[in-house]
Amino acid sequence: MSIEKLITPYFWNTFSKKMKQKVENPKFAGFFLAKEAERTGMRLATGTDGSLQEGNMVTLYWLVDEADGVIADCKFQVYGPTYLIIAAETICEMVIRKNYDQASRISADLVDRQVRDNSKRPAFTEEGAYYLNMVMSAVDFACHQCHGIPFKRDYADTPIDFLEENQQTIPDFENLAKEVKLQIIEEIISKEIRPYIEMDAGGVTIHDLKGSELHISYEGACTSCHAATGSTLSAIQNILKTRVHPSITVIPTI
CATH class of the missing domain: 3.90.1010.10 (Sufe protein. Chain: A)
Known part of the structure; x- marks a missing residue:
């Protein structure tokens, strides 16, 4: 510099x-x-x-x-x-x-x-x-300097709390083709959600969009974490409702 x-x-x-x-x-x-x-x-x-x-x-x-x-x-x-x-x-x-x-x-x-x-x-x-x-x-x-200290791998929380004020959803989202909808959702998950989940050694994959129901599955630490069906799931759904469309419901595969 x-x-x-x-x-x-x-x-x-x-x-x-x-x-x-x-x-x-x-x-x-x-x-x-x-x-x-x-x-x-x-x-x-x-x-x-x-x-x-x-x-x-x-x-x-x-x-x-x-x-x-x-x-x-x-x-x-x-x-x-x-x-x-x-x-x-x-x-x-x-x-x-x-x-x-x-x-x-x-x-x-x-x-x-x-x-x-x-x-x-x-x-x-x-x-x-x-x-x-x-x-x-x-x-x-x-x-x-922390190497050698044991740590738990079954993390209980993922800090997905980034929601800005006056966020606008995707215009005319409900009338878009399914492939386009999935591309939009995938982009938002990649940028706004995965980095936080990966911080806790977890992952999330999109499987399908059926109407307004988004079907996902968890990976890594998320598969054994109670927050995956609680606070983390709620945070993912809130982000997609705010970023994409208020009708979206996230359905995890357990």
Whole structure:
């Protein structure tokens, strides 16, 4: 990255509303010491990318339960552009009370989607993506320090909660050909649903669309998770009702 880009100001109006909220009210700024981890019986896992000499640095601090690999608490320290604060704050929100295996499955795109005001417009600019990737690298380093800690594979929750306000459905959807309907639904599932389910080592496949009934099946961890017929199913259905058409009902194959 050129020095011109590094010193270019990041104007406030380039941030989404959700990004601004994280800058104005960060909840996870700070750090943990080794003695705090010892006192709570946790493992302190840290991940750092960048350096003070470079002018950009982020460090993540996780208190990880050595019994099940769950990240009980997390904090971050940042030196550099505001984008680092936004990315680190968002990551902390996403990993807390998840285990480190789930944290390792988080992608930069998934983080970006958490702070978008518009589902089709990336929140991080090209310059901002550079700093987001720094935070993702710090996540990898922190996860590496958790190796050897056992973790549960039957995840109980998938964080599909991204629904923007005033979302419009597909015009005249009910009159489209079945093949076109399936293409639209597949695209939305691929972009808006699968990344979250894959974070929990699961998967979802479309089998058929019969009228307004969408028949799907789960894969991986989802096949043994009670949320597959509860909160996850409800979230998938709500997204499709909001994105595609309010008549859609999702029928999972058990």
